[in-house]
Amino acid sequence: MSHIKIDSSKCKSCYLCVDVCPKKLIKKSETIGKTGNCVVEFDDKNSQCIGCAQCAMVCPDMAIVEVYR
Template structure:
């Protein structure tokens, strides 16, 4: 199992991308309802760019649509609990 991943966190979610599984198909970018995903500088399994959040004006809402549509299970979205004092 490939355990090398990149973790990017915002207030609502921790976005995990596994470049060793990402083939760069772009389905997640196309389906993101807030247009937050884009191409990263990290290359995926076939030498194509993998994806990362943070490319849109709105931040990730943790809807998990990208995780659901990824045909290679290269994305895992971890919903974060609100930190209240």
């Protein structure tokens, strides 16, 4: 099952990953991060992730630390 792992301590809430995910599986969480904004979370209840790793590619903070396909 493809999935990603996010290190939310590194997330600076730029949301570039939210925009790039082709399946829209990354969204703002309720947790406030270091920039004072909500960090992102991976929400894939229906196992739609295809492990394309585009989120990891665009993340400028390497907060998306692992991608499995």
